[in-house]
Amino acid sequence: MLIISNNEGKARFNKPLYGLTGTYTLSEGIALPYFLSLIEINRAIDELKIAEQIPASLDTKWSLKELFQREIDEKRVEDDIVKGYLLDPKKLKFFNAITIVLMPKGQDGKIQDTFDDSIAIEPPPIPWDGTDPEDAQWKHQDAKIANFNGVQFVSIGLSARLRWDEDRVLAVAVDGQHRLWALRTFREDQKFRGGTLRTVEQQTKIPVIFVLLHHNAGFQNVQSEADYSIRGIARELFTDLNKNAKTVDKARELILDDQSINAQCVRTLVTEKTGEDAKDRLPLSLVRWQDDSNRFDSSYYLNSLVHLDLLVSATLDLKPPRDPMEKKQVMDFIESINSSLGINEQEVEYEGRSLSKYYSEDYCDEDGEPDTPFARLPENYLESAIKGFKVNFRPWLIKLLLDFKPYRNLLLYAREHNLIEGKFGMFQAQTSKHKGIIREQEIARDSDWHKREILAHQTGIATMKEQQWAFKAIFQKAMVRLGRMVEFEYKGKDKNLGNIDNVLSFLDRLYDKGVLKVDTSLSNYPFRLWTFVAINPGNDKIKVAKAVEDRIFYLLCLWYFGSRKIEIDIANGEPILSKRKLLNFFKAEANRTQWPNCNEAYKVLYRGFxxxxxxxKDHEQLTKERKEEMVRDRFSSLLAAGLPQFDRQLSNDGVSEDEDEFDSAQES
Incomplete structure (x- = not known):
């Protein structure tokens, strides 16, 4: 219920709320005051807001954490909370307290970072209504009265009273926004109460905690290194309150979990905010962060947040213990951490103490037996581990994700049309509800705005991706495995394997040749090039499975090995092997040390055929020898499809076309 104060035309304060006040002073130099009140359900629905009710604006840049704070899962609200809980007659209904931050609102309706003390606002009277004798008690000589920028907070001991001007202040939920929105949906939606709660339901009171972020109310903060604006503090509170609550979706976990090595590594790969571009990070404006999907082969996405997590997980190859009290499993986990994230073969460390020493001293008893479970990398060691990721993985991983030609082309298009920092990126950063509002606003001024500024570019980028393996998650994982082998396992120093720049040149050549199109044909063969490797021979559908990823990886390996061998042979003045002899060369186990696991690559791909x-259909009539010949014929042509093209003179003079079996010594 809103009451117009005696300052009519200047302020619009709500009816006073009564409750208790307290302060958190658990850190030196920090005092966080709060006000706890029981609010009638209708008032809570009317006066408390969720982040999506903050006015929409294309001008605002959002950090990753703020993006998730603003997004409401409407399906969860309706299906899980309203239908599955509030409407269940057998359920005892109870919600935990909703946490609210009072946030200053500018004249344009946008949230401000701080309360503006330079603006003088006449405080509302006490009592708020001369006919209310109970409220008159707050005009007491012992009362501490704080008036600041549209907020009035009065306390007498532990008892307190709160009002705010709804034209200047928004009461925004930082914890419990889904509960609050569920109550609103329950009351307003025509499928449920249609605007009016039943009499018995109206008796409900909602526990609400207000966080008061102004020095007049007792707020103190000596911290200066982080973002301590009103929005920054609200974001921090949201993160702290939510990361250990009900299990969240994977994308949200990646943003909120500051104790996860995977999440921390993923965040080094993307820009911190929307509308922000960088040479060495994926622009958040082009990353699919809104849901749990790992796909980025449609729409405008350069990549997916969940897919980046899968890449990081596979690249780090850590081995967390199934049983955190089993010492051998824990030691294997620590070894995998040190192997991947140690710099220059050193262990990750904190204040000079290695992780293995920390485990033996703090997690084991005097006899060296575990007495405390060890399930994840301790928080103190995260900084050292992140440094290791930035040294061992991030440079070459970012190169693959940004500089591979199809990704480079997408970024070039986005920058030429100002999609990252312009209106397109700002629009995509909005919640679904705000997108709808902004679309209607812009179309009212310019009927072609949405088609021209948004849809045209979504279609333009989607067209660039059509039938391209580069934008298939399963291919990118295989591609990154090749990069890992070259740059991490062999440190980019093996003379045969080269470095990440050689890998990129190789991939770009495949892309330019059209070999990396899903529907590429293989000359003189009935099946497409990628059939039996990654697409189904029956319906040409892409198979998504670990076995398929392995076959893509091993085919890229053989193509890369073959390309490198040809370059090396030319440089040494040696004849180039024919496609059959080259295939037999990689089949030979004797060559697996110079060309890592080339014989295993041969076996895996052979089994696919x-x-x-x-x-x-006549497979039962074919002899074993005939089947082997059919496989070798297609396999060698498949290998040749990914190798460099040389001029006619070189092909005639330098390539041995003898198709006899490779030297038996090489086969052994």
Whole structure:
């Protein structure tokens, strides 16, 4: 219920709320006052807001954490909370307290970072209504009265009273926004109460905690290193209150969990805010962060947040213990951490103490037996581990994710059309509800705005991705595995394998040749090039499975090995092997030390062809020798499809076309 104060035309204060006040002083130099009140359900619905009710604006840049704070899961609200809980007659209904931050609002309706003490606002009278004798008690000589920028807070001992001007202040939920929105949906939606709660329901009171972020109310903060604006503090409170609550979706966890090594590593790969571009990070404006999908082969996405997590997880290859009290499993986990994230073969450390020493001294008893579970990398060691990621993985990983030609082309298009820092990126950063509001606002001024500024570019980028393996998550994982082998396992120093720049040149050449199109044909063969490797021979559908990822990885390996060997042979003046001899060369186990696991790559890919679908309907009549010949024929042509093209003279003079079996010594 809103009451117009005696300052009519100047302020619009709500009816006073009564309750208790307290202060958190658990850190030196910090005092965080709060006010706890029981609010009638209708008042709570009317006067308390969620982040999505903050006015929409294309001018605001949002950090990752703020993006998730603003997004409401409407399906969860309606299905889980309203239908599955509030409407269940057998359920005892109870919500935890909703946490509210009073946030200053400018004349344009936008949230301000601080309360503006330079603006003088005449405080409302006490009592708020001359006919209310109970409220008159607050005009007491012992009362501490704080008036600041549209907020009036009065306390007498532990008892307190709160009002705010709704034209200048928004009461925004930083914890419990789904509960608050569920109550609003329950009351307002025509499917449920249609605007009016039943009499018995109106008796409900909602516990609400207000955080008061102004020095007049007792707020103190000596911290200066982080973001301590009103928005910054609200974001921090949201993160702290939510990260250990009900299990959140994976994308949200990646943003909120500051204790996860994976999440921390992923965040080094993307810009911190929307509308922000960088040469060495993926622009958040082009990353799919809104949901749990790992796909980025449609719409405008350069990548997906969840997919980046999968890449980081596979790249780090850590081995967390199944049993955190089993010492061998824990030691294997620590070894994997040190192997991946130690710099120059040193262990990750904190204040000079290695992780293994920390475990033996703090998690084991005097006999060296575990007495405390060790399940994840301790928080103190995260900084050292992140440094290791930035040294061992991030440089070459960012190169692959930004400089591979199809990704480079997408970024070039986005920058030429100002999609990252312009209206397109700002629009995509909005919640679904705000997108709808902004779309209607802009179309009212310019009927072609949405089609021209948003849809045209979404279609333009989507067209660039059509039938391209580069934008398939399963291919990118295989591609990154190749980069990891070259740059991490062999440190980019192996003369045969080269470095990440050689890998990029190789991938760009495949892309330019059209080999990396899903529907690429293989000359003189009935099946497409990628059939039996990654697409189904029956319906040309892409198979998504670990076995398929392995086959893509091993095919990239053989193409890369073959390309490098040809370059090396030319440089040494040696004849180039024919496609059959080159295939046999990589089949030979003797060559696996110079070309890592080349024989395993051969075996895995061979098994992909060795199927009845490949041999055809007459497969039962074919001899073993005929089947082997069919596989070798297609396999060698598949290998040749990914190798460099040389001029006619070189092909005639330098390539041995002898198709006899490779030297038996090489086969052994």
């Amino acid at each position: 060795d199927t009845n679908a490949f041999y055809g």
